[in-house]
Amino acid sequence: MPGDMTSKQDGPSRSACFTFTIDSILNLQQRRSGDSDGSKRDFQAGHEEPWDVRRERDSRSEETAKPRVSSSPAARSPGSEEEAAVAPDSKPAAGKKKTRTIFSKRQIFQLEATFDMKRYLSSSERACLASSLQLTETQVKIWFQNRRNKLKRQLTTDVVAAEQFSEAGKPVQVPGFYKDSSLLGGCLFPVSLPVLYPNSAPYICFSSSKYFNLFDTD
Amino acid sequence: MPGDMTSKQDGPSRSACFTFTIDSILNLQQRRSGDSDGSKRDFQAGHEEPWDVRRERDSRSEETAKPRVSSSPAARSPGSEEEAAVAPDSKPAAGKKKTRTIFSKRQIFQLEATFDMKRYLSSSERACLASSLQLTETQVKIWFQNRRNKLKRQLTTDVVAAEQFSEAGKPVQVPGFYKDSSLLGGCLFPVSLPVLYPNSAPYICFSSSKYFNLFDTD
DNA sequence: TGAAGTGATACCCTCTTGA
DNA sequence: TCAAGAGGGTATCACTTCA
Numbered sequence: 001m002p003g004d005m006t007s008k009q010d011g012p013s014r015s016a017c018f019t020f021t022i023d024s025i026l027n028l029q030q031r032r033s034g035d036s037d038g039s040k041r042d043f044q045a046g047h048e049e050p051w052d053v054r055r056e057r058d059s060r061s062e063e064t065a066k067p068r069v070s071s072s073p074a075a076r077s078p079g080s081e082e083e084a085a086v087a088p089d090s091k092p093a094a095g096k097k098k099t100r101t102i103f104s105k106r107q108i109f110q111l112e113a114t115f116d117m118k119r120y121l122s123s124s125e126r127a128c129l130a131s132s133l134q135l136t137e138t139q140v141k142i143w144f145q146n147r148r149n150k151l152k153r154q155l156t157t158d159v160v161a162a163e164q165f166s167e168a169g170k171p172v173q174v175p176g177f178y179k180d181s182s183l184l185g186g187c188l189f190p191v192s193l194p195v196l197y198p199n200s201a202p203y204i205c206f207s208s209s210k211y212f213n214l215f216d217t218d
Numbered sequence: 219m220p221g222d223m224t225s226k227q228d229g230p231s232r233s234a235c236f237t238f239t240i241d242s243i244l245n246l247q248q249r250r251s252g253d254s255d256g257s258k259r260d261f262q263a264g265h266e267e268p269w270d271v272r273r274e275r276d277s278r279s280e281e282t283a284k285p286r287v288s289s290s291p292a293a294r295s296p297g298s299e300e301e302a303a304v305a306p307d308s309k310p311a312a313g314k315k316k317t318r319t320i321f322s323k324r325q326i327f328q329l330e331a332t333f334d335m336k337r338y339l340s341s342s343e344r345a346c347l348a349s350s351l352q353l354t355e356t357q358v359k360i361w362f363q364n365r366r367n368k369l370k371r372q373l374t375t376d377v378v379a380a381e382q383f384s385e386a387g388k389p390v391q392v393p394g395f396y397k398d399s400s401l402l403g404g405c406l407f408p409v410s411l412p413v414l415y416p417n418s419a420p421y422i423c424f425s426s427s428k429y430f431n432l433f434d435t436d
Numbered sequence: 437t438g439a440a441g442t443g444a445t446a447c448c449c450t451c452t453t454g455a
Numbered sequence: 456t457c458a459a460g461a462g463g464g465t466a467t468c469a470c471t472t473c474a
Contacts, residue, residue: 101443102471120463139443145463146442318455318458341446360459363448368457 103143107133111140115147321361325351329358333365 103111110133114121121129121144130140321329328351332339339347339362341355348358 103443141462142444143442146444148463149465150442318456321458338448357458359447361457364457364459366448367450 101139103135107135111143111147115144119148119151120144319357321353325353329361329365333362337366337369338362 110129114129118125121140126137126140126144129135130137133140135143328347332347336343339358344355344358344362347353348355351358353361
């Protein structure tokens with residue numbers, strides 16, 4: 001199914017072919033590449049994986065020719081009552097900017113609650129959750145993805161902060177396991193992974209994301 | 219544009235919701251999850267990244283209910299003339315099985331030649347190449363992805379083979395740097411990455427892929 | 437008004453699948 | 456065999472909020 005594959009590329013793909021031909025690509029070796037704006041090539045050193053060498057983030061500036069249509073996310077207006085997340089239901093007039101859906105409190109709550117239970121959903125669980133929240137599976141998937149990222153960022157920040165703090169002389173209470181990568185990662189392990197956290201134990205959440213308040217209130 | 223996001227999930231998403239509700243998801247904690255086939259959880263130990271903890275590959279067995287539409291890839295049957303791999307323009311009849319495009323020799327040759335120069339293409343290079351080969355950008359992108367994987371597999375296999383060989387007593391010539399991940403990975407670095415291989419030097423390719431013959435001939 | 441939050445998009449990667 | 460499908464990751468972007 002072309003979905004992913006075709007939709008974005010097929011239409012407008014044959015576009016940004018300004019300066020070079022295949023021959024020029026093949027000859028790129030001579031000019032050391034560099035690809036125009038050799039400025040922003042940040043290989044974001046982070047992954048050890050020698051294979052995980054991202055390209056220079058596609059030098060976004062390179063081609064403004066790229067359509068970037070973004071005809072609104074598939075989001076159907078979620079809960080039009082309640083606090084109604086502004087839904088970009090109708091195709092926003094062509095050429096519109098990407099519209100950001102605002103999830104309702106109820107949706108966020110359910111998502112957070114679910115996330116609190118499991119960092120990863122099976123596709124059927126996702127389908128079910130999406131259905132019940134009036135969201136698309138993709139939205140749920142992306143939400144979980146972003147949420148995991150957020151958590152990761154929070155934990156990273158916390159670790160860094162703790163280290164800086166401890167460097168300042170204060171003997172901080174950074175639990176040993178907190179820096180143990182395997183256990184740290186465990187915080188994102190699917191529930192089905194045993195050992196890492198007992199059923200009864202709450203997830204480790206140092207950050208004070210407002211979302212966690214959702215579970216404190218009433 | 220929804221392309222990627224919507225296409226596959228939106229339509230059929232609201233489906234596989236058989237056994238559980240949100241409540242059940244939230245209560246999953248009780249049953250220790252395990253999520254049916256707790257067998258195949260292969261966390262493919264390879265990434266150090268504590269965050270890179272893949273889920274149990276979504277327990278694919280769990281839901282055969284998933285539509286899995288796969289309205290066939292954008293590719294139409296290849297090779298009418300030349301060997302023409304045919305561009306995937308027209309939507310193939312709905313509900314078709316996944317069809318595998320067979321690229322023409324010319325296309326393969328160009329792709330391989332380009333791959334030999336750069337492991338990664340910028341989007342404009344990709345667009346250009348795709349255009350000239352009558353392929354979609356996505357096809358070129360996927361081809362490069364699969365090609366990188368293939369190379370990786372080959373290199374891995376070679377290393378293993380060499381090690382086994384050396385264990386057999388024979389002092390094999392496995393260049394020291396061959397096992398140096400950074401340099402090994404360098405073989406996949408985009409050309410723009412300096413140092414790893416001088417312009418004039420050929421890529422390190424121990425495998426005897428037929429493709430590499432393309433550059434030896436003539 | 438600038439910073440932070442976050443939905444969405446584009447690529448990349450790994451593993452699978454099916455013709 | 457290998458093009459694709461599916462899902463996970465990271466980096467960015469753009470739009471909102473909020474102090």
